[in-house]
Amino acid sequence: MRYSSYFMPTYKEIPSDAEVISHQLMLRAGMIRKLTSGIYTYLPAGLRSIKKVENIIREEMNRSGAIEILMPAVQPAELWRESGRWDHYGHELLRFRDRHNHDACFGPTHEEVITDLVRREIHSYKQMPVNLYQIQTKFRDEIRPRFGLMRGREFIMKDAYSFDVDEEGADRSYEIMNETYTRIFQRCGLRFRAVEADTGAIGGSYSHEFMVLADTGEDQIMNCMECDYAANLERAEVKLPDSQPESDRNDMNPMEEVDTPDIKTVEDVTSFLSITPDELIKTLIFVVDEDVVAVMVRGDHEINEAKLKNFLGAQDVELADTDLVSETTGAPMGFAGPVGLKIKLVADNAVKEMKNFVAGGNRKDLHLKNVNLGRDFSVDRFGDLRVITPQDSCPKCSGKIQFGRGIEVGHIFKLGTKYSKSLKALFLDEQGKERPIIMGCYGIGVGRTVAAAIEQNHDKNGIIFPIPISPFEVTILPLQIHETSVAETAEKIYADLLNHDIDVLLDDRDERAGVKFNDADLIGIPVRVTVGLRGVRNDQVEVKLRAEPESIVVPINEASAIIRQKTKDLYDSLK
Numbered sequence: 158m159r160y161s162s163y164f165m166p167t168y169k170e171i172p173s174d175a176e177v178i179s180h181q182l183m184l185r186a187g188m189i190r191k192l193t194s195g196i197y198t199y200l201p202a203g204l205r206s207i208k209k210v211e212n213i214i215r216e217e218m219n220r221s222g223a224i225e226i227l228m229p230a231v232q233p234a235e236l237w238r239e240s241g242r243w244d245h246y247g248h249e250l251l252r253f254r255d256r257h258n259h260d261a262c263f264g265p266t267h268e269e270v271i272t273d274l275v276r277r278e279i280h281s282y283k284q285m286p287v288n289l290y291q292i293q294t295k296f297r298d299e300i301r302p303r304f305g306l307m308r309g310r311e312f313i314m315k316d317a318y319s320f321d322v323d324e325e326g327a328d329r330s331y332e333i334m335n336e337t338y339t340r341i342f343q344r345c346g347l348r349f350r351a352v353e354a355d356t357g358a359i360g361g362s363y364s365h366e367f368m369v370l371a372d373t374g375e376d377q378i379m380n381c382m383e384c385d386y387a388a389n390l391e392r393a394e395v396k397l398p399d400s401q402p403e404s405d406r407n408d409m410n411p412m413e414e415v416d417t418p419d420i421k422t423v424e425d426v427t428s429f430l431s432i433t434p435d436e437l438i439k440t441l442i443f444v445v446d447e448d449v450v451a452v453m454v455r456g457d458h459e460i461n462e463a464k465l466k467n468f469l470g471a472q473d474v475e476l477a478d479t480d481l482v483s484e485t486t487g488a489p490m491g492f493a494g495p496v497g498l499k500i501k502l503v504a505d506n507a508v509k510e511m512k513n514f515v516a517g518g519n520r521k522d523l524h525l526k527n528v529n530l531g532r533d534f535s536v537d538r539f540g541d542l543r544v545i546t547p548q549d550s551c552p553k554c555s556g557k558i559q560f561g562r563g564i565e566v567g568h569i570f571k572l573g574t575k576y577s578k579s580l581k582a583l584f585l586d587e588q589g590k591e592r593p594i595i596m597g598c599y600g601i602g603v604g605r606t607v608a609a610a611i612e613q614n615h616d617k618n619g620i621i622f623p624i625p626i627s628p629f630e631v632t633i634l635p636l637q638i639h640e641t642s643v644a645e646t647a648e649k650i651y652a653d654l655l656n657h658d659i660d661v662l663l664d665d666r667d668e669r670a671g672v673k674f675n676d677a678d679l680i681g682i683p684v685r686v687t688v689g690l691r692g693v694r695n696d697q698v699e700v701k702l703r704a705e706p707e708s709i710v711v712p713i714n715e716a717s718a719i720i721r722q723k724t725k726d727l728y729d730s731l732k
């Protein structure tokens with residue numbers, strides 16, 4: 158490609174409304190342009206990167222035996238009414254009416270559509286297992302789209318759906334996708350990790366998220382230093398505390414009231430009463446679907462709402478507002494406690510081991526000391542309800558754990574029969590018995606993968622593209638374009654690389670050297686070839702890898718071969 162006839166509008170300034178580096182760099186490098194909030198045009202360089210990610214996905218999905226289809230973006234509401242999700246989703250689901258006044262939506266995902274297709278076409282165990290996938294535009298009307306392609310409203314997703322006759326078949330399909338995703342992200346040149354994740358509203362038994370490791374990642378993840386356990390913090394299990402010997406329970410001190418005028422936060426209460434947070438109980442009031450529940454957790458722990466939701470089997474959990482708190486506890490926020498509370502009370506496992514602790518007194522400006530489980534209150538249910546902390550050990554092997562941040566680029570789910578039951582996608586098994594199909598679903602954010610690669614690979618000069626998803630593999634910079642010897646040398650190398658199917662950009666613009674160097678670094682092309690007058694006079698050109706500080710000087714007639722070898726080495730280094 159010749160730069161002078163390409164369309165890649167780069168610029169120096171840092172765009173003010175871009176908060177993360179990948180968003181800034183994709184705008185500055187002329188890869189994307191915003192049409193409106195959360196909706197982007199892919200410019201040529203951005204599209205080349207997107208297409209390279211799609212092709213890696215396609216190759217690996219096909220290798221796994223999955224079969225590509227393409228489903229519509231517009232979906233009839235009827236299917237969503239059948240699955241019960243039409244009324245479950247709020248404004249995030251973009252709804253509209255067609256000219257015949259039929260309700261429809263712009264598909265945010267395709268479980269209903271694919272299950273409708275399968276329920277019409279698959280009726281026998283002989284037709285499964287099958288995995289159907291698409292690479293298609295989705296729309297989710299995020300309330301605050303930001304970070305460019307990382308959290309857009311309209312985005313390209315690869316979504317796959319597997320169909321099996323039984324659980325072990327579904328586990329096999331899931332495992333095949335797990336391995337396929339590992340190959341996809343390896344081939345994209347990313348440093349990533351699969352972590353156990355929350356299954357969210359999906360009833361399935363488990364799911365894994367594929368996280369690109371980056372400090373700017375929105376998700377918090379943990380992993381064990383000794384075993385392979387890794388999980389999104391929303392999901393990470395907490396090891397059961399070693400239970401105290403029963404005998405300790407005899408030294409329960411008498412409970413006493415203590416005046417705490419307007420003292421309600423953990424830090425205020427602990428400093429006022431000269432205790433540590435682990436000697437205090439936090440009692441938070443939640444609205445759980447239509448119910449009100451009090452949740453207790455130790456003062457130095459945080460409640461994990463995803464765990465709470467799953468523990469209570471609820472669709473929605475959210476903190477009660479101040480009116481509801483005072484209505485249910487008889488006190489304003491900050492004085493809630495378990496003693497005398499008339500609503501359902503659940504507690505994190507760590508509470509079971511506490512004694513003589515401080516809690517709110519369910520009266521304004523009142524706390525209680527020496528509160529004890531059993532004597533002063535009882536808990537309906539204990540569970541793993543808190544966020545794991547660096548002080549905790551691995552729930553699987555008790556090893557040391559570490560924390561990090563990641564960008565979710567893929568998510569695979571066991572769906573079970575959630576959709577095959579509601580949409581009656583049934584099949585006759587070998588005994589002629591009718592059963593619901595067992596499903597799995599598997600997503601990859603294509604644009605988010607490109608953005609995550611940039612988050613993980615950049616420096617002060619711009620992007621450092623992993624070669625498999627870079628818009629171009631090589632860029633040639635003739636510095637004095639009007640010097641025949643320079644122009645001819647650049648053209649010769651350009652032609653030879655094209656003949657060897659190298660993705661090469663020839664920067665033939667009539668621009669100063671500095672502009673060309675800055676653009677090459679900004680766009681992040683892995684291999685840069687500089688053709689300068691001085692070098693050409695010595696029958697040499699310079700070759701530099703974007704990811705390395707130093708460059709080498711090579712004889713002109715060996716340049717193409719050396720450049721091709723360097724390109725090959727970059728691919729091989731990612732295998």
Ligand code: 9G3
Nearest residue numbers: 246249250265266297316317598599600
């Ligand atoms: C909606 C809206 C947003 C949504 C969904 C539905 C997320 C929704 C979960 C999934 C699960 C998997 C197949 C590919 C991989 C992910 N956001 N999810 O179902 F109506 Cl507005 O999409 N689907």
